Amino acid sequence: MEIKTDVVIVGTGVGGAFSALNLPEDKQIVMITKSDLESSDSFLAQGGICVLHDKDDYDSYFEDTMKAGHYENRKESVDIMIRSSRQIIEELVQYGVDFERLEGGEFAYTREGAHSKPRILFHEDVTGKEITSKLLAQVKKLDNVTIYEYTTMTDILVEDGECKGIIAEKDGDLIEIYAPDTIWASGGIGGLYKHSTNFPHLTGDALEISKKHGIRLEHLDYVQIHPTTLYSKKPGRRFLISESVRGEGAVLYNKNMERFVNELLPRDVVTKAIHEQMQKDGTDYVWLSMENIDKETILNHFPNIYQHCLEEGYDVTKECIPVVPAQHYFMGGVWVDSDSRTSMAHLYAVGETSCNGVHGANRLASNSLLESLVFAQRAATKICGGENPFTPYVEAEESEDEKIRA
Numbered sequence: 001m002e003i004k005t006d007v008v009i010v011g012t013g014v015g016g017a018f019s020a021l022n023l024p025e026d027k028q029i030v031m032i033t034k035s036d037l038e039s040s041d042s043f044l045a046q047g048g049i050c051v052l053h054d055k056d057d058y059d060s061y062f063e064d065t066m067k068a069g070h071y072e073n074r075k076e077s078v079d080i081m082i083r084s085s086r087q088i089i090e091e092l093v094q095y096g097v098d099f100e101r102l103e104g105g106e107f108a109y110t111r112e113g114a115h116s117k118p119r120i121l122f123h124e125d126v127t128g129k130e131i132t133s134k135l136l137a138q139v140k141k142l143d144n145v146t147i148y149e150y151t152t153m154t155d156i157l158v159e160d161g162e163c164k165g166i167i168a169e170k171d172g173d174l175i176e177i178y179a180p181d182t183i184w185a186s187g188g189i190g191g192l193y194k195h196s197t198n199f200p201h202l203t204g205d206a207l208e209i210s211k212k213h214g215i216r217l218e219h220l221d222y223v224q225i226h227p228t229t230l231y232s233k234k235p236g237r238r239f240l241i242s243e244s245v246r247g248e249g250a251v252l253y254n255k256n257m258e259r260f261v262n263e264l265l266p267r268d269v270v271t272k273a274i275h276e277q278m279q280k281d282g283t284d285y286v287w288l289s290m291e292n293i294d295k296e297t298i299l300n301h302f303p304n305i306y307q308h309c310l311e312e313g314y315d316v317t318k319e320c321i322p323v324v325p326a327q328h329y330f331m332g333g334v335w336v337d338s339d340s341r342t343s344m345a346h347l348y349a350v351g352e353t354s355c356n357g358v359h360g361a362n363r364l365a366s367n368s369l370l371e372s373l374v375f376a377q378r379a380a381t382k383i384c385g386g387e388n389p390f391t392p393y394v395e396a397e398e399s400e401d402e403k404i405r406a
Helices: 014-021 055-068 075-094 127-140 205-213 243-247 267-281 295-301 303-311 368-383 398-405
Strands: 002-004 007-010 029-032 145-148 152-159 162-170 173-178 181-184 223-230 251-253 286-289 321-330 333-335 347-349
Touching: 007 014, 007 162, 014 029, 014 127, 014 181, 014 368, 055 075, 075 127, 075 368, 127 145, 127 368, 152 173, 152 205, 162 181, 181 368, 205 333, 223 243, 223 267, 267 286, 267 321, 295 303, 347 368
Parallel strands: 002 173, 007 029, 007 181, 029 145, 181 347
Antiparallel strands: 152 162, 162 173, 223 321, 251 286, 286 321
């Protein structure tokens, strides 16, 4: 089977969906996803999405991101992401994304580990689902977009060193999808791990294809282990206990119910402390207590976590839960420039598939959704022949907040 289109997008998470929404409607777009539309890690993101709180927050946000990444981040990429964040939030609100707000209508901000101040917007504890579902709903309305579920990319089409599309497999049949431009938004590598918060079908397919064609890769050893997933003896994907739980006051205990670490340190530091404590205690987990969070906050901010733990036999409003680190995120990937271009002409990569250097060696909590959206938009702009500015920050005055609320 052969398909000809203008742009082919591999993946239907936030990166893929936002790329499609930022391309002009006179371009025909084919999107494929390896499973069903809702089985992307974007749907699993719990905590929230970072945003530059105000003009005075720039330096601290930049430093928090760099420090968490062990200063191995690309400064240019970090700057672009931060300066683009307010505009991205405005667009999400216009697409119907519902962020938590205070009584006066202004955004409610929460804080997570390694953030020096609250700058994270959220929707209960299912922020990723809220954003991704709203974006996909808009994509489905577009007459120029065709989506193929349960379709796996197996290779790319190359001519004279340039990407000309992809080869995919669906129901045992091969499909050649020819397109002047291709966007990889195919997620991370969690499916390669025994214990991961990722969907098991996310197995780094773009990485293997890149190796075959000599496409530049970067930092393949930069893998983030999330400190807190619900301990279980059951096989399969691990259930994440969002970092925002600790941001709201949850604490970690050893087997003697003693605190052993500052819970708001960067993820890799907390993970290391937990592993050391488990080894010292001779246990397979440590305890997480939400005793410092009032019941109303738990039920309103973390209803999904509350319900899942209840189904596993734990009432987080009354007792501690066992938690253990698990693979969560891939900071490395297919090297891209600040416009999301790979080393092969007409091939772009966004989201967890790519490595634009924003996260350095360790991702700061709640930067993943924002990074995916910012650089997906930049890929789409470049495909359209536009130039991506650094998006100089415009002071967020009260009038701008009013505009966002509208």
